Amino acid sequence: MDGGDGTADHVINKRFVSESELDERRKRRQEEWEKVRKPEDPEECPEEVYDPRSLYERLQEQKDKKQQEFEEQFKFKNMVRGLDEDETKFLDEVSRQQALIEKQRREDDLKELNEYRISFALK
Template sequence: MDPSKIMTPATGSIGSRFESQASIDEAKENKQKAWREAYARIGQEPPPEEPEEEYDPRTLYERLQAKKDLKKEEWDSKMKLSNQWRGIDSEEQRFLMEKDQEKKEEQRKLEERDAEELRAYREKQAAKASQPIDTPPATTSSVQPKKVIPTKPARKDVKSLMKGVVVKKKPKPSTKGTSSPTKPISPSVGTKRDAPEDEDTAKQKDGDEVEEKKRKLSVTDET
């Protein structure tokens, strides 16, 4: 750049401190020309020039606030519920249809199995209800009591029955006449032969009763 073209601080009035648009454009063209000549000397093509930013008359606060609002709008549109869902393609649709068909088939098999079990149960109950109930025949004859056969008493020997019976011999009358009165015979206690006459009579009666009972029993056995 030509050093003579460098702006120098104005020393005159206030109007001489500002540049016109023509001088700005001329300085820009001179700068681009010097840029191309420098790359031509080294044998390279100059890179494409970046477009200059347009002049924004807004203040810095206004420009930052505008950028913040723009980012907020982009975030809100991204997080909308309608943008979180997407449609399914044909492959996914076919897969879901196959799964739904398998589920319906399993449900149908389960229902058929339940219906079959219920039908078998009902048939079993109907067959059981149709069968006649076998009732045991009523026993009209009562249990006959066992006939008790009387046992024959063992015949006792007459000798064994008469054992212990003492028959007292009657005393013979004395032929000799004596003036002295006869002395009564007093029974002696503890001997069988000296038992009193009443005791002998009672025992004799007992023996007769025993014989009578034996005789009755023998007659009953014969009949």
């Protein structure tokens, strides 16, 4: 876990890091950067940002971020509530009335059709 300038090694290993070691690490990083660098990238290898937080804090942040994304995904599903008893009774009544109206309409159509057939047969 190189912090770019070696400060991560210094903090993690709790040992002295000489300037020559830091220079050597920078050279190695620059050589690796030259191998993967694209023409539009800068010539200097960008320094890695040192994060002084503990591993637990970093992992906890990632976990919280994933949990927030998960909750956001299902936010609208949680907003929908079920129907209460009065609402279901009302909807049942409306449905029953619509079925009765449809049945009456079919009976009226059948009655008119039979009357037409009878009047047509008598002519």
